[in-house]
Amino acid sequence: MMRVMLQPHRIVMLMIALALVVWIVLAGNWSWLPKYAPMIGQGIWRTVWLLVLSLVIGFALAVPLGLAQASGPWYLARPAQAFCTVIRGTPLLLQIWLLYFGLGALFPSIPWIRESDLWPLLRQAWPYALVALSLSFAGYEGEVMRGAFASVPRGQLEAARAMGMPRRKILSRISFPLALRSVLPTLGGETVLQLKATPLVATITVVEIYAVTSRVRQDTLIIYEPLFLLAAVYLVLAGIIVALFRWFEGRQPRRQP
Amino acid sequence: MKKIAIAAALALGLTGMAQAETVRVGMAPEPYPPFASVDASGNWTGWEIEIMEAVCKASELECVITPIAWDGLIPALTAGQIDAIMNSMSINEERQKVIDFSNKYYNTPSVIVAAKDAGITPDAEGLSGKILGVQVSTIHQAYVEKHFGSTVAEVKAYQTQDEANQDLVAGRIDAIQADSTALDAFLASAEGQACCASMGAVANDPAVLGLGVGVGLRKGDDKLKEAFNTGIEAIRADGTYDAITAKYFASSIYGE
Incomplete structure (x- = not known):
């Protein structure tokens, strides 16, 4: 491994890449960093919790969506299929705007909504962002989980049934673990994609890391340095996600040949 | 005579003068009526468009509109993708660090709009505890942060004025x-x-609201600045400016 890495042309490429990074750090104008550091921290935090919550909610929805499509009765399978098709067939930006500005346009015609207990929540932007991101993830993963549930070997299920296992236990002991194991690599990739979908919520006034760097660019009129920082933040976050999934995959029992 | 004209044209062409006469004017395609908006058939209309055409005609420039998103206008100007910005961009110190401006061509006050029965006054006390919306990277945002930042509940920044209105x-x-x-x-x-x-x-x-709206220009592009200044002066003097303004506004918007 090491020997493959250290071939002369690779070393040259590595040095060039390293020199580029050093040059960006040394030659760039970073005077704005201390002033905006708290905002940047807040932005990263907001990106992370939006991502994590939307992953959890989205996946929680994706499992029943996949199950309904793979083995549910038609009156569950069809709506689940329709949901996944609509979500996967339309841009996420459109979904976010329809939720935020579309619902917002209805508010003036329902005056009592401003007196209701939900108003403090409906008034803010992040609930719409979270709902849109979660639904989007649910749509994509619902389709992935459909394939995963459909690919659980029939023999395993028949054996479980022959042993007299109840349906719930078959799901929790056989189908779900097997399906999850087969989708883990896909899920890692989709999580990184979901991370990179989060900047879209900046368009509805949610101030996450992308919005913070746009703000820095607009305030200081410094163009590239904030973008480099933004790229670095997303690279690090994506790296953490990849590492987490690799660790999780490593813990799964190996399939016997 | 013809020969001289051809020779002159060639000389101009060789020194790049012919190119310099075409001025790419950056405008954000986001609607900002009645100043500038794109109508259903894709034509630019509005007060600012007519003023731009009049100024360019007066100073013999060939101006072409280049649509660029609002927050990309200054980067596009400094990077040389456009030569001028005529998009209701106010002259202020922050921007003057990066770009130059012509003399102002209008100057209107900054106002607060709220629900009819909100009972808000346009000062720090009247706005305390309220959520205020502004368009991002405008002088109004800077004003809000300087004067109301400590008393309002939150300042929300929008990409376009339309979104804040909604x-x-x-x-x-x-x-x-x-x-x-x-x-x-x-x-x-x-x-x-x-x-x-x-x-x-x-x-x-x-200090924040600035000295009115001017044409944004690259630093050091003094010839173009001079051309825009004479153009603005010319249409102010011959009544073209007032005639165009009367079509869109009830009163003068040039300011004092």
Whole structure:
């Protein structure tokens, strides 16, 4: 491994890449960093919790969506299929705007909504962002989980049934673990994609890391340095996600040949 | 005579003068009526478009509109993708560090608009505890942060004025601050009439609100600056400016 890495042309490429990074750090104008550091921290935090919550909610929805499509009765399978098709067939930006500005346009015609207990929540932007991101993830993963549930070997299920296992236990002991194991690599990739979908919520006034760097660019009129920082933040976050999934995959029992 | 003209044209062409006469003017395609908007058939219309055409005609420039998003205008200018910005961009110190401006071609007050029964006054006390919406990287945002930043509950920054207006109608924000003429157009719309009214102009602060709106130009592009200045002066003097203004506004917007 090491020997493959250290071939002369690779070393040259590595040095060039390293020199580029050093040059960006040394030659760039970073005077704005201390002033905006708290905002940047807040932005990263907001990106992370939006991502994590939307992953959890989205996946929680994706499992029943996949199950309904793979083995549910038609009156569950069809709506689940329709949901996944609509979500996967339309841009996420459109979904976010329809939720935020579309619902917002209805508010003036329902005056009592401003007196209701939900108003403090409906008034803010992040609930719409979270709902849109979660639904989007649910749509994509619902389709992935459909394939995963459909690919659980029939023999395993028949054996479980022959042993007299109840349906719930078959799901929790056989189908779900097997399906999850087969989708883990896909899920890692989709999580990184979901991370990179989060900047879209900046368009509805949610101030996450992308919005913070746009703000820095607009305030200081410094163009590239904030973008480099933004790229670095997303690279690090994506790296953490990849590492987490690799660790999780490593813990799964190996399939016997 | 013909030969001289051809020779002159060639000389001009060789020194790059022929190219310099075409001025690429950056405009954001986001609608900002009645100043500049793109109509259904893709044509640019509005006060600023007519003023631009009149100024360019007066100073013999061939101006072409280049659509660029609002927050990309200054980067595009400094990077040389456009030669001028004529998009209601106010002259202020922050921007002057990066680009140059011609003399102002208009200067309107900054006003607060809120729900009719909101009972808001356009000062720090009247806005305390309220959620205020502004368009991002405008002088109004800078003003709000300087004068109201410590008393308002939250300042929300929007990419376009339209989005801030929509959230005011939806009730998500309590008030918006923007240029009087831009908000007049919103208040005249059916949506605006139903919900909102002007709460008056905020106290003037030239350090933030600036010296009016000028043509944004690359630093050192003094020839183009001179051309725009003479053009603006010419249409002010011969009545073209007032004739165009009368088509769009009830009163003069040049300021004192």
